[in-house]
Amino acid sequence: MPHDGAKNAHDHPPSDDDACGSCGSGNVAQLAQADAIEGRSFHVSGLDCAEEVSILNRVVGPEVGGREYLAFDVINARMTVLDGGTNPSSDKIIDIVATTGMTAKPWDAEDASADQAAHLKKQKLFTMLSGSFWAAGFAFHLIETGIAGAIGIFSGHGESAMPMVExxxxxxxxxxxxxxxAPKAWSSARRFSPDMNLLMVVAVAGAIGxxxxxxxxxxxxxxxxSLYLESWSVGRARNAVSALLDLAPxxxxxxxxxxxxxxxxxAAVAVGARFIVRGGDRIPLDGEVVDGxxxxxxxxxxGESALVPKETGDDVYAGTINGEGTLTVRATKAxxxxxxxxxxRMVGDAHSRRAEVEQWVAKFARIYTPVVMVLAILIALVPPLVVGGDWGFWFYNALVLLVIACPCALVISTPVSIVASLAASARNGVLIKGGAYVEAPGRTTALAMDKTGTITMGEPEVAAIYPLGGITERDLMARAIALEARSSHPLAHAILARAEQDGMQITAADETRTVPGRGLEGELDGQSxxxxxxxxxxxxxxxxxxxTDLRDRIEGAGST
Structure with missing residues (x-):
């Protein structure tokens, strides 16, 4: 402010250790050092939920040295054979996957995206056709028998035969x-490893019988x-992750x-190349500011809510937005x-880090499904053989058990809930490393968080004015307003908002100049x-x- 010693506590801080945000620079360093999963990846058509993961673990696991050498990304239908196992050829792995009723091919991100869209479209088509013919059959029965007959269809046709059209x-x-x-059910039957697909096909076949x-x-x-809705929900999660790609130009x-x-x-810019970032542009690559x-x-x-000043020597990150000034940046990473x-990549791989409840449900389903199958067989055979019950009645009840006790909803509900939470978080700017971490807050006893933009709005405002050296509050504000009149800094917005609130006229200072990491200086009415x-x-x-006591009081109140 004027050289009479008056000073407004307005700071344009440099991007050093004072910078704050919901994630600090240490978190960024941790991400940069994150280890990528090493191995061969395959796109598996039909890999939609934990049930398929369990099947592939049982079938492919022994061939690669154990299920610990397999990693799965259900969101992207990707299976990775990790290094360190028995290392079978890619062709052999593809052939093994084919025995499960699914198909695999070497991973290619662009082809995988197209294949996933085609698989979802195919599921949608077959589901719509099934539903359309089911509705047509029900409508035919309604026309033939009326409302009473339509309600009666739920208890069968009685002694009368169903019309051939129906x-x-x-x-x-x-x-x-x-x-x-059906292909998955047949694969399950051949392996004597019943799953929900086999249960449903058996129930359908029994009802036809x-x-x-x-x-x-x-x-x-x-x-x-249900399978289409599951794939659709996973697709939504995949789209949320893909939307992150749009952050970088x-x-x-x-x-x-x-x-x-x-x-x-x-993608073609080499490390060490220089590029220009104008005001308002997104930064395309990680780099170091060399000019501007x-x-x-x-x-x-x-996660920092306030703009971070950048000058020569500071690091910038791809996907961030240059708010003001033009920067020349040297690319430090491809x-x-x-x-x-x-x-x-971390969000894409997150589903492979399964929550404890997911792992428990998968283990439960592996035991539960065969038990249900055995119980259904016992219900169909024991009463007719032991007490002379009606075969048709007890066989029908066995089929009812298969449908009611199918663990489909149980097995699907948990991973879909986890994927939905990961996707919703990603859409709102919160990145969670996997299902295991979604559960972690439930065991939290203490929470440490940054203040600015987290428990506050992240929008600065003038809290108090302390004139010194005989100057009035209004004169002090007038000089601050003059310097900040043409600035886009968040603290400038706060000062100008206070000026409007107090009804003060905004007059810009002459010869204003930004001093990077320091503040502003200029001239007003001939005074520096x-x-x-x-x-x-x-x-x-x-x-x-x-x-000193005033400085301590300002800092103690958490003001800038």
Whole structure:
């Protein structure tokens, strides 16, 4: 402020240890050092939930040295064979996966995305066809028998035979409903390892054997619908993760040694190359500022709510936004190795870190499913053989048990809930490393968090004014307003907002100049004025003009 010693506690801090955010620079370093999963990856068509993971663990695991050498990313339908096992050829692994009713091929991110979309589209088509023919069969029965007959279909046709048209419609609904499930069920039967797919197909086949085509079509359609909804929910999670890719621009404005500039794909920019980032642009690559000064919004990476001033020698991250000033940045990492890329890979791999409840449910289902199968067989055989019960009645009850006791909902509910929480968090800027960490807050006894932007709004405001050296509050504010009139710094917004609140006229100072990491200086009515940090005051020779007790009181209140 004026050289009479008055000073406003307004600081444009440099991006050093004082910088704050929901994640600090230490967290970024941890991400940069995160180990990638090493091994061969395969895209597995049909890998939608924990049930398929369990199947692949049982079938592929022994061939690669044990299930500990397998890692799964259900969100992206990816299976990774980790290094260190028996190392079978890729062709052999693909053949082994084929025996499960699923298909595999070497991982390619672009092809995998297209394959996943095609698989979901195919599931949707078959589910819609199954539902359409089921509805057509029910509508035919309604037309033929009226409302009373339509209600009666739930208890069968009695002694009368089902019309062939109705049989054909329900049979077609069954065909489309089990088309994608049947290969997995057959694989399960051949391995004598019953799973939910086998339970459903057996229930459908049993209902057909009893002539209950409506019941068979209903089970086939709703099971197909449940699998489609599961794939759809996983697809939504995948889209949320993919949206993170949009944080970084696809091109960089590269500055060549001869001074010319050109837009180049970010993936083609070499480490050490220089690129230009204008005000308002997203930064395409991790790098170090070599020229210029500005303030960067790092919230997408570090969670900091306020702009972070940047000057020569400071690091910047891909996906962050340059708020003001033009920066020349030297790329320090390739596009595939930036902090943002590591975050995206981390979120993509998160589902492989399964929560305890997921692991428990998977183990429970492995025991539960065979037990249900045995109980169904006992219900179908024991009463007729031991007490002479009706075979049709008890066989029907055994099928009812298979449908009711199917662990599909139990097995699907937990991973889908975990994936939904990961996806919802990612959409809101919270990145969770896996299902195991979703459960962790339930055991939390203490929580440490950053203040700014976390338990506060992250929007500075003028809390108090302390004029010194005989100057009035209004004169002090007028000079601060003059310096900040054309600034876009968050603290400038706070000062200008206070000016509007107090009804003060905003008049810009002359010859204003930003001093990076210090503050502002300029001229007003022919007088030199400045505004900035304690360090700036020390450099002006006015560091001792602020009373110690006042400084302590301001800092104790948590003010800047």
């Amino acid at each position: 049989v054909a419609l329900f049979a077609t609904a069954i065909l489309f409903g089990v088309w994608l499930v 009893l002539g209950e085509f409506f019941e068979a079509a209903t089970v086939a359609f709703f099971f197909s619908l 696809p091109t960089a404005r590269v500055l060549y040694d001869d001074g010319s500039e050109a837009d180049v794909p970010a 000064a500005g303030a960067v919004d790092q919230a997408p990476i570090t 596009a595939s190795d930036t902090v943002l890329s590591k975050i995206i 004025i400045w505004l900035g940090s304690d360090r700036f005051a020390e450099e002006k020779g006015l560091g001792g003009d602020i009373p």
